[in-house]
Amino acid sequence: MTAVAAPGLQVSGVDVDLERRPVVREVSCTVAQGGWLALIGPNGAGKSTLLRALAGLLPHRGSVVVDGTDVGRLRARERARLIGYVPQAPLLPPDMTVQDYVLLGRTPHLGYLANPGERDRAATRRTLDALDLGRLAERRLSQLSGGERQRAALARALAQEPRLLLLDEPTSALDLGHQQHVLDLVDGLRRTERLTVVTTLHDLTTAAQYADRLVLLHRGRVEAGGTPAEVVTQDVIARVYDARVTVTSDPDGRPVVTPLRGGPPASGR
Numbered sequence: 001m002t003a004v005a006a007p008g009l010q011v012s013g014v015d016v017d018l019e020r021r022p023v024v025r026e027v028s029c030t031v032a033q034g035g036w037l038a039l040i041g042p043n044g045a046g047k048s049t050l051l052r053a054l055a056g057l058l059p060h061r062g063s064v065v066v067d068g069t070d071v072g073r074l075r076a077r078e079r080a081r082l083i084g085y086v087p088q089a090p091l092l093p094p095d096m097t098v099q100d101y102v103l104l105g106r107t108p109h110l111g112y113l114a115n116p117g118e119r120d121r122a123a124t125r126r127t128l129d130a131l132d133l134g135r136l137a138e139r140r141l142s143q144l145s146g147g148e149r150q151r152a153a154l155a156r157a158l159a160q161e162p163r164l165l166l167l168d169e170p171t172s173a174l175d176l177g178h179q180q181h182v183l184d185l186v187d188g189l190r191r192t193e194r195l196t197v198v199t200t201l202h203d204l205t206t207a208a209q210y211a212d213r214l215v216l217l218h219r220g221r222v223e224a225g226g227t228p229a230e231v232v233t234q235d236v237i238a239r240v241y242d243a244r245v246t247v248t249s250d251p252d253g254r255p256v257v258t259p260l261r262g263g264p265p266a267s268g269r
């Protein structure tokens with residue numbers, strides 16, 4: 001009998017308070033190993049807060065289990081071997097070179113006081129090349145464009161070789177070509193490495209293209225969850241986002257959202 005793999009991520013009853021205000025409430029969801037979950041929802045819904053809680057960076061109630069390991073019980077270093085996280089606006093050390101910064105992603109894999117070895121440098125070079133940063137390896141982080149900085153932050157998380165990758169709006173600063181390149185790269189890793197992926201994404205069409213499950217957050221709670229076609233509907237978008245759109249299907253049955261100009265507010269408010 002073959003053993004059944006633990007889910008890549010199992011979130012149970014997560015609540016987060018900020019400044020004693022409830023911001024995330026009763027969030028539960030499961031993502032298979034190698035699955036891609038997109039967190040969607042309007043501004044202030046709690047997406048980034050939930051992602052930071054999953055990364056172990058915010059106190060929360062409830063449990064977060066990655067590949068069968070309860071991350072609440074782990075030290076920061078052990079957690080960093082399991083989880084890579086890239087915030088929406090990462091703070092990058094301005095004077096560090098791109099390659100030294102990406103090499104920092106290897107830190108959780110090094111022994112105490114050990115220096116990076118050839119395997120770490122090779123992982124760094126591979127990641128730099130994969131993210132089209134090879135020619136910028138010696139450049140200081142302060143001398144990068146917004147999109148290059150965003151790719152450098154992602155490169156560091158990938159060099160970490162985590163089991164769960166948490167990305168907060170990973171393509172917000174990228175041109176269309178680099179958006180597709182970065183998302184295709186992450187998509188490839190989940191297939192080859194069974195990397196589990198959770199992203200926040202505002203672009204619902206992009207979210208529906210790449211993710212196999214969506215969770216729609218509204219006022220900190222799960223408003224809807226399921227396949228892209230189940231979650232992204234005209235009615236849900238009108239109600240939750242107060243936006244006028246048409247929703248059509250691409251040849252694979254994934255929803256395509258087209259915003260419509262003019263007219264009264266979608267919800268009639």
Ligand SMILES: Nc1ncnc2c1ncn2[C@@H]1O[C@H](COP(=O)(O)OP(=O)(O)OP(=O)(O)O)[C@@H](O)[C@H]1O
Binds near residue numbers: 018043046048
């Ligand atoms: N440090 C904080 N202290 C108190 N409240 C906060 C703090 N950070 C965020 N909030 C509030 O928590 C709520 C959720 O914020 P969060 O950043 O998680 O939303 P989001 O869904 O990621 O939004 P966006 O799409 O605008 O990025 C918002 O009402 C926000 O104002």
